[in-house]
Amino acid sequence: KQPTPTVFSSAKQQCPYRPAGRLETAALLPICPLPGHIGILPNEEGNAIVWDYPPKCISPPAKDNATTPRIDCLFTSTTFRNGHGISLVSSTVTTSHIIGVGSFEDEAPPLGVQRRESLGPAYEIVPVEGKGLGVIAKRRIKRGEIVMSDYPSLLIGTGFLGSAQPHHRRRMLKQAINQLPEKLRAKVKGLSRGAEKYEVDAILGPNANTVMIGEQDGEQMHVGLFAEAARINHGCRPNVHSRFSERRLTMEIMAHVAIEPGEEILMSYVPITTVRDERRKYLKDHWGFDCKCQLCTGTKNEIEESEFYRRRQKSLKESIESARAEGFFKDAIVMSGEWHEFSEWDMVPPLAPEYHDSLADLHYSNGDLFNATRYARMAYDGWVRFGSVDDEKLEHSRTVLAKVEKEFEKSLKFEN
Ligand SMILES: C[S@@+](CC[C@H](N)C(=O)[O-])C[C@H]1O[C@@H](n2cnc3c(N)ncnc32)[C@H](O)[C@@H]1O
Structure with missing residues (x-):
């Protein structure tokens, strides 16, 4: 039976915990999730995310040295991304953060x-x-x-996964799935299952991804269930890779x-x-x-070439990082070119604007403003063409391009 959706509209109705069993301790805590911050009450702009169910919270026994007990809550929005829906099980701090950065707001998709x-x-x-x-x-x-844009059906903080009692964890996650809109719930329950004993574990086991959300110094690691992307099989010579945008809560x-x-x-x-x-x-x-893929089942001879490329890519990547850290930018640039060739030969090249961003940065650090501008422009054009829902990279490359172009022009004037 579905609980009746509740809309919290007044401060008096704060802290609507629905404790169960040991979770009861949460109800006794003097702190509540801050309603305005976690979208129960309107914020200063008058916008509120109306969760469709009363939040259910859990607080593990406080550690001896912990000053503030952590609270993890389950929030469900059935209207998220035009009715896709989402259940979030995370700390109130993380929930406040993702709402604060506008992750729940819908924006028109980019032109591309x-x-x-x-x-x-x-x-x-x-x-x-x-x-x-x-x-x-x-x-x-x-x-x-x-190729595909997908939204999380479930987002679960690993802090919660690590601290909740197994039966509380399962009960909370089961409820998180049950509160999803019917279509998404059926999709989640229809995913391929692992051999785990309990349903939630068997669903999450082979299908979940790790994503980072939240503030830098907080508990960022989360488990995300992306019910469409979860159908993509593993390939040792993949033709796609994924990017997760925290700001848009989207997996591309x-x-x-x-x-x-x-x-x-x-x-x-x-x-x-x-x-x-x-x-x-x-x-x-x-x-x-x-x-069962070709590079796993092929003979030693068949895979030799690829194994060589991969070993070279790995050692080059490590050398590039140490050269960059030690200030040998010219070496890092030369090795980046080599690394790129190996990745092309092995048919697993990086995303072009990401590569150009990094080269722009290396050339800039090396004091070569001509090439820094050239690569910054290529990176910017690449991000425009890429057309992600998250324009953070595009905005960053626009700023970098403006900065290096200005410095380059200034240096030319100085030379003349
Ligand atoms: C994320 S799911 C991928 C979609 C899944 N095939 C399905 O039917 O929904 C991961 C599961 O797919 C299967 N799988 C994925 N890649 C595979 C591969 N290269 N060889 C064999 N099985 C694979 C495994 O059973 C794995 O646990």
């Missing part, structure tokens, strides 16, 4: 997205031999295209190579430079499956 949508759906979800369901391209997908899946109709859309579940034996072990130990 509208243009691609007119081409029709990029993929379909169908059975794939030996892997359950999978995502197959329905039309040609361009390199750099955003973008193609880093062109994908032909009928090809499977694949994402790597392990860092791309992980070599075969480690990769297979990780997938077995952490995901519970024997990887």
Whole structure:
């Protein structure tokens, strides 16, 4: 039976905990989630996120040295992203933060997205031999295209997962799923299941992703369940990778190579430079499956080339980072070029504007304003073309470009 949705509109109705069992201690705490901050009451601008159910909160026994007890609450909004819906189980501090940065606000999609949508759906979800369901391209997908945008159905703080008693954790998460809008709830319950004993664990096990949300010094790590993106299988030579925007609470899946109709859309579940034996072990130990992809099942000869590229990419990446940290920017630039070539040969190149951002920064640090401007402009153009729902990178590259261009012009005037 669904609880009756409650709208809290006056300060008198603050702290509507629905304690159960040991959770009762939460009701006795002198602090409540701050209603204005967590969207129960209107903020200064008069906007409120109206949660559709009374928040349910839990507070683990306070640690000896803890001054403020932590409170984790379950909040559900069925109207989030035009009726997609979301259940959030996190600390009141994190919840206040994501509302504060405007993550719940809907904005019109950028122009690039509208243009691609007119081409029709990029993929379909169908059975794939030996892997359950999978995502197959329905039309040609361009390199750099955003193939899928997905929102979290569940967002769960790892602080909560680590501190709640197992039966409280399961009860809270079960309720989080049950409070989702009917369509999304069915989608979540229909996801492939792991071998775990309890339903919530079996759903989250093989389908959840780790995402970072919240303030830098707070507990940022969260588990996100993205019910559409969860259909993407693992590939050792993936053709897509994901980006999560905290500000827009959106997971974007973008193609880093062109994908032909009928090809499977694949994402790597392990860092791309992980070599075969480690990769297979990780997938077995952490995901519970024997990887069936070409680079896992091929002979030593067949995979030798790729293994070499990956080892080189890994060591180059490490050397680039140390050269940057020690101020050897010229070396870092040369090695970045090499690293990029290896990633292209291995068909797992980085997102172009990300690479250009980094080169602009290295050239700037190296005092080469000509190349810093050149790469900053390429990065900016790349972010415009990319058309993410999150314009943070675009805005950043615009600022960098303006700054380096100005300095470059100034240096030219000085030379003349
Ligand atoms: C996130 S789900 C992917 C979608 C899933 N195939 C489905 O039917 O919903 C992860 C699960 O898919 C299967 N899977 C993904 N990649 C695989 C691969 N390369 N080889 C074998 N099984 C794979 C495994 O069962 C894994 O636990």
